[in-house]
Amino acid sequence: MNRRFSAARIAAILAKELVQMRRDRLTFAMIVGIPILQLLLFGFAINNDPKHLPAAVAISDPGVFSDSIVAALANSGYYEIKLATNSPAAARRMLAEGQVSFVIDIPANFSRDIVRGAQPSLLIEADATDPASASNAVGAIGRIAADALRDDLKGPLARRIQTAPPFLTIVHPLYNPEGLTQFNIVPGLLGVILTMTMVLMTSMALTRERERGTYENLLAMPTHPAEIMIGKISPNILVGMLQSVLVLLAARLIFGVPMIGSLSLLGGVLVVFIAANLAVGYTFSTIAQSQLQAMQMMVFFLLPSILLSGFAFPFRGMPVWAQWIGEALPVTHFLRVVRGILLKGNGPAEIWPDVWPLILFLFAAMAIALLRFRRTLD
Amino acid sequence: MGAFAIDVRGLTKRFGHKLAVNAADIAVPEGEVWGFLGPNGSGKTTTIRMLCGLLHADAGEGTCLGYDFRTQPEQIKREVGYMTQRFSFWEDLSIRENLEFVARVYELPDARGAVTAMIERLGLTTRQHQLAGDLSGGWKQRLALSACMLHSPKLLLLDEPTAGVDPKARRDFWDEIHRLSGDGITVLVSTHYMDEAERCDRVVFINLGKIVARGTVGEVIARSGLFTFIVEGDGARALAVKLRGEPGVEFAAFFGAALHASGRDRAALERALAPFRGAPGLTFHEAAPSLEDVFIQLQEQGNGDQP
Structure with missing residues (x-):
């Protein structure tokens, strides 16, 4: 009877594990629910051929041809014309702030040069900080514009289409002229790495105390919830800054990522971003019952931070509802800031639209953590 | 007035449908050592946690060190030393680091000095840098007691402080409690050890969330x-089985090798014992019931009342 290897004993252990798994309801729900939710979420959200990319048109030569080109770009589905202006400077500012991905410049005397057969140039400035997302739209632009003019160039002007293209398309990939993917990915990695490690650090903060039994002691002492929160978050800001320095050094020395903007400005934003992630992790630890649950919450937060933030896939390729989810994640805003500062040389004014959401997020997460913090063992 | 360190009435706590503490009244005069007795799960820990603001009371009113225990937990925490049932200091911190943390949380004016003095008093100077997790049970308990004494509390709430501690360490611990009591500190200590209960000025017995007896040890036994x-x-062993369930015998329990048969109806008890008197090798004699006899009787009685 005393066999060294017994199927009955395996069955006993197996049954015990199943019972324990069933008792841990939240973990079980996460194991079943998270994959389904994420499959649906990411399956529908991720699209490598983005359409409806925001663009601005700077029209220095208003007229029939310009109107046709603007209309055709909008109808193509690739572009959404956010602004049609006669001021190239205004259009370029939108490009710097990231409000549009393209500026299409219709130069002065465009119509006259076409009629004369002088082949004017249609200048397209593309935000190449994310080279992959823009390539299809850029590829299509010359054809779309040429088709648009087909109807306008009739009678004696029809010749202008038959012999040679009526105009030339010149593409300027701004901010990353060589279209190097690393320039996009490496700064993005800084955001993703910080999200992962910072949320992980604090998500254990209270669950560890609870599991080791020290939580009761902490509560029995005259400690205020805000004191505990600030005391647990602050030291990790240093850890995050150290990580940032290492990643940025590697970005510069190994990948040659340009750093055009102010590094101290980036440092300031980093503090806010790191604190925001630490606050998220701390909020998790006020909700989770165990370290395992805190880990699962962390993964649940991390996946959309990678997939819906514009890090792994083009942000503007996602449906609007997925973009809203992305806008609610701190890393989405941080990616725009870090790419903006490093690659575009953006200053405080250009990054502010993405900095205030980070600050808002930080305070919201801390407020939730304080509300969720239980001063008693109830 | 003001002579009570703890003065609460109608203390009640529910967990779901279970009534963990049911309308408990406790009034501990300043400077006394009170023992809190009761079986596992009877509501001792819950009561202590409510007193120091770690659990919300569902009902009840009163004061702890003069502060309303329901609305002023922060003030109470500053003046109470609470020792948890399970060791709850940081095992990855050294003895000194743990004590210094506590001293600074209580904002002691000279945290380092206070800790150094405490470590010297404990005789831990040579081991002060040892991790708390590496200490034996007895030392952990001494560390925990000294940590909750650091801020010179007026009231000590000790939840089974001597569970799992060797007899010598238990005695040392109780000598310390009496010394503190002599300094005017009030102590409420829960325990399962009857010898410890007998060292208390008064005992309170709680069963199934209700206080069923209180007073000095002599009074509780007499009542x-x-x-x-x-x-x-x-x-005697064989007899125990036969006596259990007999009318008049409320319980029959062993204390060492001796069988204690107890009941409140003396005549019925004697009738139950009569058939066995004179059996070879058995001696019978009546004795005053011990506190443990009363403890078991109160517990059995309470369980009998249960539906």
Whole structure:
């Protein structure tokens, strides 16, 4: 009877594990629910051929041809014309702030040069900080514009289409002229790495105390919830800054990522971003019952931070509802800031639209953590 | 007035449908050592946690050190030393680091000095840098007690402080409690050890969330109305089985090798014992019931009342 290897004993252990798994309801729900939710979420959200990319048109030569080109770009589905202006400077500012991905410049005397057969140039400035997302739209632009003019160039002007293209398309990939993917990915990695490690650090903060039994002691002492929160978050800001320095050094020395903007400005934003992630992790630890649950919450937060933030896939390729989810994640805003500062040389004014959401997020997460913090063992 | 360190009435706590503490009244005069007795799960820990603001009371009113225990937990925490049932200091911090953390949380004016003095008093100077997790049970308990004494509390709430501690360490611990009590500190200590209960000025017995007896040890025994016969000898083991369930015998329990048969109806108890008197190798004699007899009787009685 005393066999060294017994199927009955395996069955006993197996049954015990199943019972324990069933008792841990939240973990079980996460194991079943998270994959389904994420499959649906990411399956529908991720699209490598983005359409409806925001663009601005700077029209220095208003007229029939310009109107046709603007209309055709909008109808193509690739572009959404956010602004049609006669001021190239205004259009370029939108490009710097990231409000549009393209500026299409219709130069002065465009119509006259076409009629004369002088082949004017249609200048397209593309935000190449994310080279992959823009390539299809850029590829299509010359054809779309040429088709648009087909109807306008009739009678004696029809010749202008038959012999040679009526105009030339010149593409300027701004901010990353060589279209190097690393320039996009490496700064993005800084955001993703910080999200992962910072949320992980604090998500254990209270669950560890609870599991080791020290939580009761902490509560029995005259400690205020805000004191505990600030005391647990602050030291990790240093850890995050150290990580940032290492990643940025590697970005510069190994990948040659340009750093055009102010590094101290980036440092300031980093503090806010790191604190925001630490606050998220701390909020998790006020909700989770165990370290395992805190880990699962962390993964649940991390996946959309990678997939819906514009890090792994083009942000503007996602449906609007997925973009809203992305806008609610701190890393989405941080990616725009870090790419903006490093690659575009953006200053405080250009990054502010993405900095205030980070600050808002930080305070919201801390407020939730304080509300969720239980001063008693109830 | 103001002579009570703890003065609460109608203390009640529910967990779901279970009534963990049911309308408990406790009034501990300043400077006394009170023992808090009761079986596992009877509501001792819950009561202590409510007193120091770690659990919300569902009902009840009163004061702890003069502060309303329901609305002023922060003030109470500053002046109470609470020792948890399970060791709850940081095992990955050294003895000194743990104590210094506590001293600084309580904002002691000279945290380092206070800790150094405490470590010297404990005789831990050579081990002060040892991790708390590496200490033996007895040392952990001494560390925990000294940590909750650092801020010179007026009231000590000790939840089974001597569970799992060797007899010598238990004695040392109780000598310390009496010394503190002599300094005017009030102590409420829960325990399962009757010898410890006997060292208290008064005991409170709680069963199934209700306080069922209170007073000095002598008073509790006298009020129990219990009569006890002690049976000794080789046949005592077999007798215990036969006596249980007999009318008049409320319980029959062993204390060492001696069988204690107890009941509140002396005549019925004698009738139950009569058939066995004179059996070879068995001696019978009546004795005053011990606190443990009363403890078991109160517990059995409470369980009998349960539906």
